[in-house]
Amino acid sequence: xxxxxxxxxxxxxxxxxxxxxxxxxxxxxxxxxxxxxxxxxxxxxxxxxxxxxxxxxxxxxxxxxxxxxxxxxxxxxxxxxxxxxxxxxxxxxxxxxxxxxxxxxxxxxxxxxxxxxxxxxxxxxxxxxxx
Amino acid sequence: xxxxxxxxxxxxxxxxxxxxxxxxxxxxxxxxxxxxxxxxxxxxxxxxxxxxxxxxxxxxxxxxxxxxx
Numbered sequence: 132x133x134x135x136x137x138x139x140x141x142x143x144x145x146x147x148x149x150x151x152x153x154x155x156x157x158x159x160x161x162x163x164x165x166x167x168x169x170x171x172x173x174x175x176x177x178x179x180x181x182x183x184x185x186x187x188x189x190x191x192x193x194x195x196x197x198x199x200x201x202x203x204x205x206x207x208x209x210x211x212x213x214x215x216x217x218x219x220x221x222x223x224x225x226x227x228x229x230x231x232x233x234x235x236x237x238x239x240x241x242x243x244x245x246x247x248x249x250x251x252x253x254x255x256x257x258x259x260x261x262x
Numbered sequence: 263x264x265x266x267x268x269x270x271x272x273x274x275x276x277x278x279x280x281x282x283x284x285x286x287x288x289x290x291x292x293x294x295x296x297x298x299x300x301x302x303x304x305x306x307x308x309x310x311x312x313x314x315x316x317x318x319x320x321x322x323x324x325x326x327x328x329x330x331x
Contacts, residue, residue, distance in 0.1 A: 156327070181330035186297040186304075189324050197269045206327055213331050221329035226295045 133205070133231055133246050133259045135159070135166040140261055142169045144242045147209035147235040150174075156182040156208040158192055159233070160201030165262060168201050174208075181220075182208045205246070207233035214238055215245040217254055225249035231257055263317030277317070281310040285323060295326045 139159060146155050146169075153174060160168030170192045174182040196203045206227075210218075215236035217225070225232055228250040236243040246257040264273050267288065274287070281300070285293045298305040299322045305313050315321060 154330075176328075176330075178330070181328065183328035184326075186324065186326075189297070189327065190299055190322060193324060194269075194322070208329060210331065218329065218331045220331065224326065224329050226292050227325035227327070 133166060133257050134164060134262050135259055137261050139166055139169045140244065140259075143207055143233070143235055144244065146171050147211075147237055147242065150209065150211075151237055152179050152211050153177060154179065154182040154209050154211060156184065156206070158196060158203045159205035159207060160196040160199065161204040162199075162201045166205055168196060168199065170196060170203075179211055203230070205231045205233055207235060209235045209237060211237050215243040217247055217249060222249055222252055222254060233259075263315075265315065265317070266320040268322055279315050281305055281313045281315060281321070284315055284321065285310070288323070290323065292325075296323045297326070298323045 156174050157169060157171040159166045172184055172192060173188055175185045176183045193203045215234045217232065231246045232249055233244060233246045246259050248255045248257055263277055264271060281298055282293055285296065290296055293310060301320050
């Protein structure tokens with residue numbers, strides 16, 4: 132179960148819509164068991180089909196999240212034209228077993244947001260509760 | 263030795279470790295897919311096995327993040 136503040140949830144969707152037709156990505160920060168911080172990241176691929184974080188920006192943002200008393204516990208990205216499920220590439224490249232992976236899909240008329248844990252190529256759906 | 267790893271202070275029994283040994287002790291299964299900063303400076307992946315960590319150092323590591331479709 133991922134507990135998330137509504138403004139973070141809404142900001143994530145807005146980020147995905149603003150970035151359309153490109154994929155967008157970012158970190159979410161958790162504090163006291165609640166995801167309450169969003170940090171939008173640059174998609175260095177600038178692509179409709181892929182995203183990649185820039186390592187230098189990654190360190191800068193994760194350290195800032197830490198300094199704010201949060202943990203960078205979620206990575207999100209958008210699927211502008213495909214469903215909210217991890218693609219084969221998403222699964223293959225999900226090296227960090229300690230984070231949740233959120234996918235914001237804009238494929239339907241209404242955005243679909245789902246969270247997944249991915250470990251050893253195995254995917255588990257994780258419920259999101261808006262608080 | 264005492265190290266700060268990803269912002270957390272940890273005491274290790276070893277007095278000296280290489281980056282690759284430390285990543286192993288942190289259960290990193292794919293060291294080729296992490297970026298490392300030692301005291302705020304990037305460590306080249308090719309130098310993970312020869313870069314030594316000493317007490318008081320700050321080491322941060324992050325996994326590659328990417329995907330598609």
